[in-house]
Amino acid sequence: MDLRSHGASVGALRDHNLALVLRRIIASPGSSRTEIAARIGLTDAAVSRITRDLIEAGLVREGKEVPGGPGQRGRRQVQLAPDGNGAAFVAVSLTISDRRVSIVDLAGRRRAEAALPLALPRQYPRLLDDVATAVRGLLSRTRIARPRILGLAVATAGAVDQDSGRVAASSLSVLEGRSPSVDLSDRFRIPGIVETIGNTFGLAEAHRAMRDSGGDMAGPSLVIHVAFGLGVSVMLDGQPVRTGGDERTAGHVPVAGGMGRCVCGARGCLMTEAAGYGILRRLSGLAVDAPRQGWDEMRPEALRDAVARAQAREDSTVATMAAAGDLLGERLFDIASVLAPRRIMLGGPLSGAPSFVAGMEQGLSRAHARVGTEPPPLRVSVIDYLQATELLAIEEFALRRPLAFATETAA
Numbered sequence: 001m002d003l004r005s006h007g008a009s010v011g012a013l014r015d016h017n018l019a020l021v022l023r024r025i026i027a028s029p030g031s032s033r034t035e036i037a038a039r040i041g042l043t044d045a046a047v048s049r050i051t052r053d054l055i056e057a058g059l060v061r062e063g064k065e066v067p068g069g070p071g072q073r074g075r076r077q078v079q080l081a082p083d084g085n086g087a088a089f090v091a092v093s094l095t096i097s098d099r100r101v102s103i104v105d106l107a108g109r110r111r112a113e114a115a116l117p118l119a120l121p122r123q124y125p126r127l128l129d130d131v132a133t134a135v136r137g138l139l140s141r142t143r144i145a146r147p148r149i150l151g152l153a154v155a156t157a158g159a160v161d162q163d164s165g166r167v168a169a170s171s172l173s174v175l176e177g178r179s180p181s182v183d184l185s186d187r188f189r190i191p192g193i194v195e196t197i198g199n200t201f202g203l204a205e206a207h208r209a210m211r212d213s214g215g216d217m218a219g220p221s222l223v224i225h226v227a228f229g230l231g232v233s234v235m236l237d238g239q240p241v242r243t244g245g246d247e248r249t250a251g252h253v254p255v256a257g258g259m260g261r262c263v264c265g266a267r268g269c270l271m272t273e274a275a276g277y278g279i280l281r282r283l284s285g286l287a288v289d290a291p292r293q294g295w296d297e298m299r300p301e302a303l304r305d306a307v308a309r310a311q312a313r314e315d316s317t318v319a320t321m322a323a324a325g326d327l328l329g330e331r332l333f334d335i336a337s338v339l340a341p342r343r344i345m346l347g348g349p350l351s352g353a354p355s356f357v358a359g360m361e362q363g364l365s366r367a368h369a370r371v372g373t374e375p376p377p378l379r380v381s382v383i384d385y386l387q388a389t390e391l392l393a394i395e396e397f398a399l400r401r402p403l404a405f406a407t408e409t410a411a
Helices: 010-027 033-040 044-056 124-142 180-188 197-213 247-252 270-274 276-283 300-311 315-336 354-369 385-400 404-410
Strands: 060-067 076-082 088-094 099-105 110-115 149-156 158-161 166-170 192-196 220-226 230-236 343-347 378-380
Touching (some): 010 033, 010 044, 033 076, 088 124, 088 385, 149 197, 149 385, 158 192, 192 385, 197 220, 197 343, 230 270, 270 315, 276 315, 315 354, 343 354, 354 378
Parallel strands (some): 088 149, 149 192
Antiparallel strands (some): 088 099
């Protein structure tokens, strides 16, 4: 609930304050009650009551005592940390370049992971079976009690209807029109959520910003993730702007002079010139008028190999990556000009290619120089798709939804 725009009951305020305290403990493990109170604006007594409930629920544990800070008259403070054994979450990454399942605990530690079969199932029930089998195997390996699994998060590239949990569009055609989080929730009897990978990345980066600097990601942010295609999402004050639209649409913006055949059948789309789809075709020596490939024909190992060759500074790969990044950076000026983002965040496999990132920075700088402005800083994500989905699960089921688990346990 957004308490800035809605009236709130006592229960809603309590849930809100529970989430504030738990968020601070997760972001800054080792903080004391007094430090948390000062940071979030609650009284020491209120924070003490909330942490007592969280400890009784098994979500938070006490650590060692440390000397109090200035003005605390030598009082010793007890450090707090998320209890990794108190709660866990299932994360499912369903994209062309990453299809894995994991279990992560409240402290953000990945307890176990499993890759889904390389061959993408053509039938939706088979995909559900593969995911369910992987989840059951992970639960058996980790021996985490089922009641401690608080939620399941699924991330995919495309468009999602948040109200129904239906995937409106996806690079994995088997998901289109389906509700994987709902169907998997029914199988395991735990709550679920499905989200686009761009929004998932944005939430993960907001989580990282709080952990690293203790501050919120204020203002507008542009989130770019580049794999075979590319997606663009918008964040405002650390939260995704959920429009229900297809995040991949920007990949089909036409590029002047572009001739490559796109997955959509058109020529000269941005993804054919500046994303993995076009990069791999050029590295393979395919003619621009070669028949288009479908999403299901793309191989994750080919993209990983190209990034590895760029990291090894193979000349032809470096040059191709740099040119693609430069073009994307220049086009981002057009895409972002109305938004005026404070930062641009880059994720996805191609963020691991230094020449691609350097090309983006060069293209951004050149485009902004034309109008005498400085480009927004480019923040390169080190979070992969599965880790981003794990952080989405923690954000959704431990920090955003009412903390029924803590409430019921404390009661």
